[in-house]
Amino acid sequence: MALKGAVVVDRERCKGCSVCIVNCPTQTLALAKEVNSKGYNFAYMENPDNCTGCTNCATVCPDTCITVYRVKV
Amino acid sequence: MAEKILMKGNEAIAHAAIRCGCDGYFGYPITPQSEVMETLMNEQPWNSTGMVVLQAESETSSINMLYGGASCGKKVMTSSSSPGISLMCEGLSYLAGAELPCLVANVVRGGPGLGTIQPGQGDYFQSVKGGGHGDYKMIVLAPASAQDMYDFVDLAFELAFKYRNPALILSDGVIGQMMEKVELRPMKPRLTEKEIIERYPWATTGKTPDRKQNVLTSLALDAAVHERLNQTLQNKYRQMEENEVRYETLMCEDADYVIVAYGCMSRICESTVELARKDGIKLGLLRPVTLYPFPTKYIQELTSHTKFMMSVELSAGQMVEDVRLAVNGKIPVGFYGRLGGIVPSPEEVLEAFKEQIKKLN
Amino acid sequence: MDIKDIIKPENRVYAKSKILTDTPMHYCPGCSHGTVHKLIAEVIDEMGIQEKTIGVSPVGCSVFAYNYLDIDWQQAAHGRAPALATATKRLMPDKYVFTYQGDGDLASIGTAEIMHACNRGENIVVIFINNAIYGMTGGQMAPTTLLGMKTSTTPYGRNVELNGYPLKITELIAQLDGTCYVTRQSVHNSAAARKTKRAIRKAFENSALKKGTSFVEVVSSCNSGWKMTPVKANEWMAENMFPKYPIGDIKDV
Numbered sequence: 001m002a003l004k005g006a007v008v009v010d011r012e013r014c015k016g017c018s019v020c021i022v023n024c025p026t027q028t029l030a031l032a033k034e035v036n037s038k039g040y041n042f043a044y045m046e047n048p049d050n051c052t053g054c055t056n057c058a059t060v061c062p063d064t065c066i067t068v069y070r071v072k073v
Numbered sequence: 074m075a076e077k078i079l080m081k082g083n084e085a086i087a088h089a090a091i092r093c094g095c096d097g098y099f100g101y102p103i104t105p106q107s108e109v110m111e112t113l114m115n116e117q118p119w120n121s122t123g124m125v126v127l128q129a130e131s132e133t134s135s136i137n138m139l140y141g142g143a144s145c146g147k148k149v150m151t152s153s154s155s156p157g158i159s160l161m162c163e164g165l166s167y168l169a170g171a172e173l174p175c176l177v178a179n180v181v182r183g184g185p186g187l188g189t190i191q192p193g194q195g196d197y198f199q200s201v202k203g204g205g206h207g208d209y210k211m212i213v214l215a216p217a218s219a220q221d222m223y224d225f226v227d228l229a230f231e232l233a234f235k236y237r238n239p240a241l242i243l244s245d246g247v248i249g250q251m252m253e254k255v256e257l258r259p260m261k262p263r264l265t266e267k268e269i270i271e272r273y274p275w276a277t278t279g280k281t282p283d284r285k286q287n288v289l290t291s292l293a294l295d296a297a298v299h300e301r302l303n304q305t306l307q308n309k310y311r312q313m314e315e316n317e318v319r320y321e322t323l324m325c326e327d328a329d330y331v332i333v334a335y336g337c338m339s340r341i342c343e344s345t346v347e348l349a350r351k352d353g354i355k356l357g358l359l360r361p362v363t364l365y366p367f368p369t370k371y372i373q374e375l376t377s378h379t380k381f382m383m384s385v386e387l388s389a390g391q392m393v394e395d396v397r398l399a400v401n402g403k404i405p406v407g408f409y410g411r412l413g414g415i416v417p418s419p420e421e422v423l424e425a426f427k428e429q430i431k432k433l434n
Numbered sequence: 435m436d437i438k439d440i441i442k443p444e445n446r447v448y449a450k451s452k453i454l455t456d457t458p459m460h461y462c463p464g465c466s467h468g469t470v471h472k473l474i475a476e477v478i479d480e481m482g483i484q485e486k487t488i489g490v491s492p493v494g495c496s497v498f499a500y501n502y503l504d505i506d507w508q509q510a511a512h513g514r515a516p517a518l519a520t521a522t523k524r525l526m527p528d529k530y531v532f533t534y535q536g537d538g539d540l541a542s543i544g545t546a547e548i549m550h551a552c553n554r555g556e557n558i559v560v561i562f563i564n565n566a567i568y569g570m571t572g573g574q575m576a577p578t579t580l581l582g583m584k585t586s587t588t589p590y591g592r593n594v595e596l597n598g599y600p601l602k603i604t605e606l607i608a609q610l611d612g613t614c615y616v617t618r619q620s621v622h623n624s625a626a627a628r629k630t631k632r633a634i635r636k637a638f639e640n641s642a643l644k645k646g647t648s649f650v651e652v653v654s655s656c657n658s659g660w661k662m663t664p665v666k667a668n669e670w671m672a673e674n675m676f677p678k679y680p681i682g683d684i685k686d687v
Contacts, residue, residue, distance in 0.1 A: 004435055004440060005440065005447075006437045006440040006441050008441060012458075013458055015462075015463035015464070016463060017463035017464030017664040017665075018464070018663070018664060018665050019464050019622075019664055019665060019668065021665075022665050022668075023623055023624050040463070045437075048437055053440075053447055054624075055447060055448040055624075056623075056624035057624075058448040059448070059624040059627045059628060060469060060621065060622075060623060060624050060627050061468075061469070061472075062459070062461065062463075062464060062465055062466065062467070062468030062469045062472075063458070063459055063461075063468050064450045064451075064454055064468070064472045065450075066448070067446060067448060067449045067450070068446070068447050068448035068449075069440045069441045069442065069445040069446050069447065070440070070445055070447045071435065071439075071440050071445050073435055096525055097521060097524065097525050099521060125521075125524045125525055127520070127521075127524065129517070129550075130546055130547070130549075130550035131546055133514070133517075133546070133547075134514070134517040134520075134546065134547055134550065135517075137510065137511060137514035137517035137518055137547070138517045138518070138520055138521035139521070140508065140510065140511075140514070140517070140518050140521075141490070141508060141510075141517065141518030141519060141520065141521035141522040141525075142521040142522065142525050144508040144518070144522065145488075145521075145522055145525050145526055147521075147525045149521065149525075163511055164511060164514070167510075167511045171509070266526070277488050277506035277507065277508055277522070278506065278526070279484075279485045279486050279487065279488065279505075279506055279529060280484060280485060280504065280505050280506045281485050282485075286500070286504050286505060286506055286507065287506045287507075288500045288506070288507045288508075288509065289507070289508045289509065290491075290500065290507075290508075290509035291509070292497060292509060
């Protein structure tokens, strides 16, 4: 049995600090090329297939803009 | 017959605090007011009314403990003397800015600096003009007896909560140390938490689902918001000036001359007035009970039938400035003061008064 | 499995605590303050003590902490938060009272207040954010600034002759008999953040048990003040701050 996850980043709250990206053990996240209304490149799932829903990214996010979902498959 | 007990003015403050439902006293020792905390510690009110009494590590800490306690809607107070009050000025500015009620008693000694432990009235400016930073005012009550010391505790709390503003009892070493008979008023219970929540919905009693969070702060970085906050304060001060002026007079009705004096000096000047009247001089006495708000209007009225006013203070001349502002040039205003802790006799004041009116003619 | 099938309410394993407001934080990107705020919010949420918690915010970047945690707050003068918390806790002993203070606030201007509150063993929680700099005023030297570290008031690096030594105030606090729990944590990675959350929870629980003062230092980054990217600042912190300010419990009685 494996864990399959997904994250939803609140793009408008994200300040693009990248702390979530370096804390992701599966290289799921990256900064988007686009920017939000404040001019920040926001985090997104570049490799959604990698996500296990471990919540590391959300735990370290200073702006609490990541919601994590997880299922057992 | 109400109970009367012989006690010092400082002790009266302590007994009044316990009996008027004060929730907390936070203080730091300094002469000549240490009897306030000593009396409280001796009485152990935490066993009777549940009142908290705590010796803080400094006056700075005491006043900030008041900020915390007042934020909870509690009746909290401290007492100190001049150098200690200087340390509290930062906190008083924050309390005024956050619109928090509290009581501070200043048993004034001579300054500046460490000065002397003898009495003085040199903290008038600090008290009525706002010793800390920014545009704020405190309600300032000036007791002239041990009974006043007792009664003004309850009155100061009443006014402090009415206006959500710090109140100051501006006493002096004479009134604090002097022993007089004091009538103890009936006990008032401390408010319960439920009563506090009902009466003071702004207090930090814990955010419940039925209301928004309460935040007690003096900070507003938006210029427009901050100006509005200041205007709210100023409106409040205008209301105090309208409604809370208190003063006493002695033979002012037919007076040609009036002495203005507060605190211990008003007691001494009562005798000066009697002596002057014996000499056929129509002298009266105005004793401001509230130094802020100041009895400006009454002084203006007095100028219609008086020729000269003299402010008598244990300072180099502080209240005299407010007397002059009130008189506004209509009649001459004189001043007599002693410094260094020297308290003049009634005769000395009369002599000074006679000297000054001689120069008028 | 399609992402849409995963992103469903029943599969949610991490979401913003309801104690955190929707107000976007004013902190710089990557600032540790936001992470610590979140952990406190989660502890308050999980303990179900929103109605019983009073926070005292300091002067410094976190002066506006009250905008982000939906509880009652008092905003203290610089360094004086422990005095406010002392009175609040003594007058309302059934509440949870915590101060949130930075290194300038707690370890410089407020040393008397923190020392004496801890020494009296006030049943309060102290959260101490140590990022070795004054953030709000533009990156000046703090008492905890490392030797050699450049700040706007030590432009050539902190030097002992001029500025004295970095202050290990948490070790001093641990010497005081009034404290029951003194710990130093960080939030630079997820494991550290989870440990910090456990420390904060323990501190709040201690306060209800009337064990004395609980003191949680969080060694933090100030990437703007340090003039680094957020990720680089966290790396620099682990490399340079942790040797001087070692992570772990200092006292637990």
